[in-house]
Amino acid sequence: MSSMEQVLDILPAARKAADDLRDLLLANAVMIGEIPAATGNEQRRVDFLLQRFAESGLSSCSSDERRNGAALLPGSDGRRHILLATGADTGVPDDADQTVEVEPDRLVGPFVVDNSIALAVLATLPLLLERLQLRLRSHVLFLAAARSLGRGNLDGLKYFLANARAPVHFGLCLESVQLGRLNHACLGMLRGEIVCRLPDDYNWAQHGATGSIIPMNDVITRINRIPVPRRPFTSIVLGSIHGGISHQNIARQTTLGFEVRSESADILHEIRQRMEDLVAEVGAQSGLRVDLDFFARREPGGLDIGHPLVRCGRAVLERLGVTPTTYRTTSGMSAMVDRGIPALTVGVTTGERLGRLDEFDEACAIGPMAAGLAQLVGILLAMDGGHADGPA
Amino acid sequence: MDPRDWLARNTFHHSAFQDLRRLVAEKERQGLRLSLCIPTLNEEKTIGKEIMLLRAELVSRYPLFDEIAVIDSGSSDRTREVAAAFGADVYESADILPETGTRRGKGENLWKAIYQLAGDIIVYLDADIKNIRPHFAYGLVGPLIERPEVRYVKAFYDRPLAGAGGTRPSGGGRVTEILIRPLFSLFFPDLAALIQPLSGEYAVRRETLERLSFPIGYGVETAHLMDVYRAHGLEAFAQTDLDRRVHRNQSTGDLGRMAFGILQTFLSRLRPGGGAEALPELHAMLRQFQARDNAYELVEHHIVEEERPPMIDLPAYRQRRGLPP
Numbered sequence: 001m002s003s004m005e006q007v008l009d010i011l012p013a014a015r016k017a018a019d020d021l022r023d024l025l026l027a028n029a030v031m032i033g034e035i036p037a038a039t040g041n042e043q044r045r046v047d048f049l050l051q052r053f054a055e056s057g058l059s060s061c062s063s064d065e066r067r068n069g070a071a072l073l074p075g076s077d078g079r080r081h082i083l084l085a086t087g088a089d090t091g092v093p094d095d096a097d098q099t100v101e102v103e104p105d106r107l108v109g110p111f112v113v114d115n116s117i118a119l120a121v122l123a124t125l126p127l128l129l130e131r132l133q134l135r136l137r138s139h140v141l142f143l144a145a146a147r148s149l150g151r152g153n154l155d156g157l158k159y160f161l162a163n164a165r166a167p168v169h170f171g172l173c174l175e176s177v178q179l180g181r182l183n184h185a186c187l188g189m190l191r192g193e194i195v196c197r198l199p200d201d202y203n204w205a206q207h208g209a210t211g212s213i214i215p216m217n218d219v220i221t222r223i224n225r226i227p228v229p230r231r232p233f234t235s236i237v238l239g240s241i242h243g244g245i246s247h248q249n250i251a252r253q254t255t256l257g258f259e260v261r262s263e264s265a266d267i268l269h270e271i272r273q274r275m276e277d278l279v280a281e282v283g284a285q286s287g288l289r290v291d292l293d294f295f296a297r298r299e300p301g302g303l304d305i306g307h308p309l310v311r312c313g314r315a316v317l318e319r320l321g322v323t324p325t326t327y328r329t330t331s332g333m334s335a336m337v338d339r340g341i342p343a344l345t346v347g348v349t350t351g352e353r354l355g356r357l358d359e360f361d362e363a364c365a366i367g368p369m370a371a372g373l374a375q376l377v378g379i380l381l382a383m384d385g386g387h388a389d390g391p392a
Numbered sequence: 393m394d395p396r397d398w399l400a401r402n403t404f405h406h407s408a409f410q411d412l413r414r415l416v417a418e419k420e421r422q423g424l425r426l427s428l429c430i431p432t433l434n435e436e437k438t439i440g441k442e443i444m445l446l447r448a449e450l451v452s453r454y455p456l457f458d459e460i461a462v463i464d465s466g467s468s469d470r471t472r473e474v475a476a477a478f479g480a481d482v483y484e485s486a487d488i489l490p491e492t493g494t495r496r497g498k499g500e501n502l503w504k505a506i507y508q509l510a511g512d513i514i515v516y517l518d519a520d521i522k523n524i525r526p527h528f529a530y531g532l533v534g535p536l537i538e539r540p541e542v543r544y545v546k547a548f549y550d551r552p553l554a555g556a557g558g559t560r561p562s563g564g565g566r567v568t569e570i571l572i573r574p575l576f577s578l579f580f581p582d583l584a585a586l587i588q589p590l591s592g593e594y595a596v597r598r599e600t601l602e603r604l605s606f607p608i609g610y611g612v613e614t615a616h617l618m619d620v621y622r623a624h625g626l627e628a629f630a631q632t633d634l635d636r637r638v639h640r641n642q643s644t645g646d647l648g649r650m651a652f653g654i655l656q657t658f659l660s661r662l663r664p665g666g667g668a669e670a671l672p673e674l675h676a677m678l679r680q681f682q683a684r685d686n687a688y689e690l691v692e693h694h695i696v697e698e699e700r701p702p703m704i705d706l707p708a709y710r711q712r713r714g715l716p717p
Contacts, residue, residue, distance in 0.1 A: 027448035102441035104477045268394050
């Protein structure tokens with residue numbers, strides 16, 4: 001068995017080999033990013049990933065009932081299974097222009113940060129391990145998970161974990177950005193929608209011609225009055241709002257998308273109750289139908305910051321010259337945490353959403369991707385070598 | 393060969409060549425060298441992606457191509473720098489065969505590529521393909537690797553593999569449909585079997601390329617088709633469906649200038665034994681109009697389709713290729 005120090009010593013060579021694979025990684029990112037894959041319609045992307053897995057010599061390349069794409073890199077003894085997972089879907093509608101532009105130092109395109117780069121890394125990592133002639137003892141499962149975003153609510157990953165043939169000992173979730181993130185625990189999360197709509201028998205004379213927007217404004221005002229503690233960390237994000245069709249027509253329906261995040265399950269529960277109450281009040285006062293739908297829920301949990309897996313992740317990043325940033329996340333890792341699987345979420349490169357009005361275009365840097373790939377080698381080796389094992 | 397038979401036998405979909413391991417093995421068995429040439433002029437926005445993707449997939453992952461080269465016409469933007477950063481061999485057109493002088497036009501770069509590049513087959517791709525994929529290149533060389541009688545493969549686009557069935561219009565762009573196809577139908581009916589005769593993407597064997605003269609401007613594709621057809625017949629051609637191509641759209645005025653240049657090339661090739669010896673001297677001035685306020689302005693474009701001679705006639709080329717003087 002290699003010591004952790006020996007694992008860390010491999011990292012410079014891993015980064016060099018990853019740098020040599022730069023164009024293969026970028027080509028994967030471009031081709032994946034340009035395949036439409038709105039949530040629930042990921043099949044073509046998954047097929048592409050499966051083809052790449054097969055070309056890399058992975059075994060059991062297959063798609064399941066949820067249209068996840070999975071493949072196995074067999075280990076020498078296979079006593080442990082390590083799951084490497086990322087979401088296959090994108091927030092870009094299928095009919096939008098999905099062209100990815102390649103500049104000398106960055107990629108620009110719709111949602112390249114979320115999540116084309118991570119998928120490209122998943123497709124390229126087997127090549128990197130082969131170049132480094134590394135053979136792990138553990139089986140490594142590569143998973144492009146379907147239906148991860150929005151109402152998909154990690155459906156693919158949850159299904160995979162629920163139906164895995166063998167227990168998963170470690171999980172590693174990939175996100176495209178930011179390199180250095182080391183998410184060891186999950187925030188609890190409630191995601192939902194509030195819909196104000198005019199009923200078919202709406203009494204225009206009684207209620208005035210306010211439509212559905214003004215009551216929704218009332219809903220928002222009341223949400224803003226909900227006390228949100230700083231500790232345990234809690235936040236309410238109002239992420240989207242849609243209503244009406246033109247300037248002069250009364251809006252018949254308005255929809256608000258939101259997400260509540262908290263380190264505390266009790267606070268999440270309390271906020272949920274408050275939102276249910278305020279929605280009922282606005283509905284009663286306005287005469288409109290106001291519906292509240294919580295369609296996604298994640299429980300807080302995860303590893304302590306001192307867990308050996310977190311320490312290993314930190315050591316790997318530091319050896320690569322990347323400053324680790326530990327914080328809680330709402331990423332797909334929560335599906336692993338729910339099943340008691342020790343897991344981390346890491347980012348591959350640096351990037352940002354561009355300030356364009358369509359809110360789709362994102363840019364990510366090419367340079368840091370080599371370190372992003374190399375960190376995976378280090379963390380996998382640490383998991384494989386027993387250095388990340390927690391207390392029994 | 394009957395054009396209908398040719399259409400059935402020599403029209404491919406790129407997916408027929410997607411088994412790249414097999415294609416590479418066959419290329420190596422035949423001892424072929426393949427070159428990919430991208431002529432450029434101010435293409436910094438798209439060139440990096442094109443080079444990166446083709447090099448990653450068709451040089452690194454599958455060693456189908458032996459070189460990827462950019463022949464640049466003196467771009468004033470960062471085209472050459474970006475192409476080199478992504479690993480292309482970058483040449484300035486003016487630096488190749490400098491003793492022959494410099495002309496401005498895509499055909500000039502294509503012609504000089506024959507001298508500069510080493511391949512037995514050269515694939516030409518435009519630099520402005522926004523949705524570039526590896527099949528743009530392997531779909532064009534596939535017929536040349538698998539069918540020794542094929543010399544020249546043209547691309548065509550936009551025929552989905554899956555559809556609602558029935559018939560639907562298919563063909564080229566505006567200049568093809570209102571100029572080239574009628575002309576070919578009148579004078580070279582066999583060539584009307586080519587779905588997109590003006591597409592800028594094609595693959596050609598060196599022994600064919602080096603014997604072609606090259607208009608340096610708009611007429612290069614038309615000239616190639618006429619000359620190869622006259623020398624080898626329709627059997628020398630194949631065409632490959634590359635699905636969909638996203639690129640810049642051209643204005644009607646630009647297409648008018650293109651049509652003028654193509655007509656010059658076409659008519660000049662009709663003369664030697666082509667039945668149009670009685671044509672008067674062709675003018676080189678295209679007149680177009682633009683409106684300014686309430687007045688119309690005449691805009692004159694001087695367009696002369698200069699031609700480069702067959703490369704094999706150049707002593708420098710013969711020497712470089714080890715051919716007898």
